[in-house]
Amino acid sequence: MSLIDVKNLKVEFETADGIVSAVNNVNFSMDEGKILAIVGESGSGKSQTVFGMTGLLDHNGSATGSVKFEGKEILNLSNQKLNQIRAEKIAMIFQDPMTSLNPYVRVSEQMTEVLIHHQGVSKSDALKQSISMLDAVRIPDASNRIRMYPHEFSGGMRQRVMIAMSLLCHPKLLIADEPTTALDVTVQAQIMKLLADLQKDFGMSIILITHDLGVVAGSSDDMLVMYGGEIMEIGKTENIYASPTHPYTQGLMSAVPRLDDSEERLVTIPGNPPNMMKAPEGCPFAPRCNYSIDKCNSESPILVKASNDDHFRACHVSKEKIL
Amino acid sequence: MNNQPILEVKNLKVNFDVSSEGDMPWTKAKKLQAVNDISFSLSAGETLGVVGESGCGKSTLARAIVKMVPAEAGEVIWLGNDLLGLSHSETRPYRKQIQMIFQDPLASLNPRMNIGEIIAEPLRTHYPKTPEADVQARVIDVMNKVGLLDNLMNRYPHEFSGGQCQRIGIARALILKPKLIICDEPVSALDVSIQAQVVNLLMDLQEEMKLALIFIAHDLSVVKHISTKIMVLYLGNMVELAKSDDIYKSPSHPYTQALISAVPIPDPNVEKNKDLILIEGDLPSPINPPSGCVFRTRCQKAQEVCALEKPEFKGIAQDHSVACHFHD
Known part of the structure; x- marks a missing residue:
């Protein structure tokens, strides 16, 4: 069985100037x-x-068609159900890591939050897992650097932090x-x-x-x-x-x-x-x-x-x- | 090709004063060496490619040549005159011979001027007495040269795509018939299919008008394609300068070697089997650069002498110079 199966996916945006169709009849599957x-x-x-x-479309966008993930339809599910899937099964990283990280919050807090919220682990366990994940993405001196703020990391290191964060729930x-x-x-x-x-x-x-x-x-x-x-x-x-x-x-x-x-x-x-x-x-x-x-x-x-x-x-x- | 260089840069240095957070007003600002001891020469019809990671001083070098940032020391000899020694008004006649093209095509065009005005502006500034009919004729001429239809003259920048905006920027640079165009990341913001159009355009114009180009980019594949020689910068210092084929075929500095190995080749058979030289760690702070060789903190070949002595930038073959104690 394929992991993801996309059939006739269409994405449209309603704009002031009319409907923009951004994606048309996309079909693919992935093992x-x-x-x-x-x-x-x-x-x-x-x-x-x-x-x-x-x-994750903008509020004026809509998607039609079918997206099956592990055999189950996930397109246009409620946000609550999607949040569950997006946290534990599907993770995302983006182009600019600085805009995906909260500049006011220490990396440790941003990472442990994921585990505490989605997997209900204790704070100290979450911190341990977060540090080992930073180790896995080869951030040197992870146990100290986890206490830093995003701006204290270089661009490449920030992207590593994002990768570590996305992998916390083993997607x-x-x-x-x-x-x-x-x-x-x-x-x-x-x-x-x-x-x-x-x-x-x-x-x-x-x-x-x-x-x-x-x-x-x-x-x-x-x-x-x-x-x-x-x-x-x-x-x-x-x-x-x-x-x-x-x-x-x-x-x-x-x-x-x-x-x-x-x-x-x-x-x-x-x-x-x-x-x-x-x-x-x-x-x-x-x-x-x-x-x-x-x-x-x-x-x-x-x-x-x-x-x-x-x-x-x-x-x-x-x-x-x-x- | 004319061998007499039109531009000679000798030991150019640019420093910036930086004060850090929490400094008292009387605290002396720290010096950041953005460009350190750079020398090269350029002849008509030649292209010098400048490559390096972000923060290595590529753009500052370009800006210092046209005096957009003040140089600390060194000479910029343009057709026999040292530009750095001239006053603002004395520099003016030379400015029309050197033009620039910038990275963000839309941001470098005034949104309130139509493109006819934008393209004509350098001409109106430097030759204010040109009759209006001549200005229009020149604008139409350069628009045709860069592949823009002249009936678009009254449109505004936001009505154009990124590739077209870059053509407008090129037209503006060409209208004064310059001898040198400095291109600061001219294709980085463009899609690949559009990037190829702009690169071809620049090469055609260069051939036609015998232009000299300084082409700054971080994409080594594009730089190698367009340049006759390439300069590799690291933390404001020249690490290697050679003909563009030599840089690719026999890179001698460990940094150049790593840079070349990091460039992905669009061919799965090559890309999946190549030996990658990874550079560990981050770029050191330019406020507090490493002693001796600036690259030593990330270099696999570094030895004691690298920390003590700054390697001399010296020739190792014809038209091939490198700054390394242990070059290949």
């Missing part, structure tokens, strides 16, 4: 113990997909929303290594949201490429990098300069990302796509098998024409 990367540019709906799944699934975007490359390397180690130690699954194709290549088992709120391509990371079958994935891969390669000129994707206020009729990528045919502008493509091993693509143009 236990895997790392799934959701890749896309800003505004592609990658964050709103997981916010919709976990009931089955960790959702990491751009966890290293605000960090320097050297610190990014440390944090990604830490996440990979913790994933093995704790036997959890990770959904990694990122725009960095290098990070995806290094850390994920499977990946999902989003554009304009829809899934363009989904499959094993190795397969997608070896032979991207969607024009957008191809464009994205060739637009990034590689350190280990020297290309004369970067290949660009012409135009700009879509305006989600007026979602396009057909494929969201059609206006920027070199391969687009008439059908692309009128009919939204559905995900179809691109090859064996669970590789799917959403494109009207045949794979052979693109490769």
Whole structure:
């Protein structure tokens, strides 16, 4: 049984200017113990997909469809029930750790609160567990540093504190929303290594949201490429990098300069990302796509098998024409 | 390529005074060495990439070259004249030859001016007597050059996407036909597909106008793609300077090696099997930098001498210099 199973997820926001559909017909499932990367540019709906799944949308947002976690429907459950799941089964970390930590409260208090509130452990036990968790994320001198305030930690250390806090209840699934975007490359390397180690130690699954194709290549088992709120391509990371079958994935891969390669000129994707206020009729990528045919502008493509091993693509143009 | 350098920076130093919390008004402020002893030269048509982690002094270096922050010591020789010795009004004629592009494309454009005015502003400031028709013609010319339609001239910055705003910033920098453009993280705020457009644009313009560029970024892959030579900074100090291919193929400083190994490569076969050199710990405080070599506290090769003696920045091959006692 898969750990999480998302069917026809749609996320919409009601704004003063009309309805914005941020996520359209997203379908995927994920097995236990895997790392799934959701890749896309800003505004592609990658964050709103997981916010919709976990009931964290803004007050003007609504999600429809089905999200099954360990076989049970969790979409649009009451906040009380979701809080239980979000604390004990699904944890999240965000891009900017400073905005997720309370600057006025010592780290010790913020961490023990989680355990006291959700698991009813005693204060001293909670402190012990929190210190050992800080040890696990390799914060030196954890028993002293736990008494510090968030601003006394560096950016990388703060992200470690966030990771430690999210793991306190031993979640089955960790959702990491751009966890290293605000960090320097050297610190990014440390944090990604830490996440990979913790994933093995704790036997959890990770959904990694990122725009960095290098990070995806290094850390994920499977990946999902989003554009304009829809899934363009989904499959094993190795397969997608070896032979991207969607024009957008191809464009994205060739637009990034590689350190280990020297290309004369970067290949660009012409135009700009879509305006989600007026979602396009057909494929969201059609206006920027070199391969687009008439059908692309009128009919939204559905995900179809691109090859064996669970590789799917959403494109009207045949794979052979693109490769 | 013309080998006569247009810009020579010699032993540039920038210090900031910082007072800490709880200091009395008469307490002497501490000195923070933001940029320490930096020297390089740049010829027309060349690009110098500057890389390093946040807080390493990349932006301060750029600002000191255009005198946006005062330098403590050193020389900035622009076409034979030391800019640092000149007064404010004496510097003015040189300012139009050096322009800047900034990181946040929207924040660097005045929201109350339409983009025609924004792009024309440097021209109106430096050549106030230009006839209006000429100004308009020049604005249209640079807008076309950076790939903006000239009928957008009367729109305001908020009506544009991030990539387009960055094009507006580039157009504003180009209108004075500068010889050098300093780009301070010009693509960091952009999506990858847009980043590629802006990088290509800069490279095309450089070719066409024989521009010299100083390209500051933290993304080593982009810097290597655009630069002819790369300078690596750590805590305000130069640790390595070399041609961009050499920096990648034979990095000699332990910090450069770690930095390069940390850059993720978008290829699972390479990325999952590579040897990662992790740097432990945090960046030391620049107010109280380590004695001797600034990198020694996080360096795997550090020995006693590193704490006692500051390594000299010296050449180890043609166009390749490094500051390390135990370089490769």
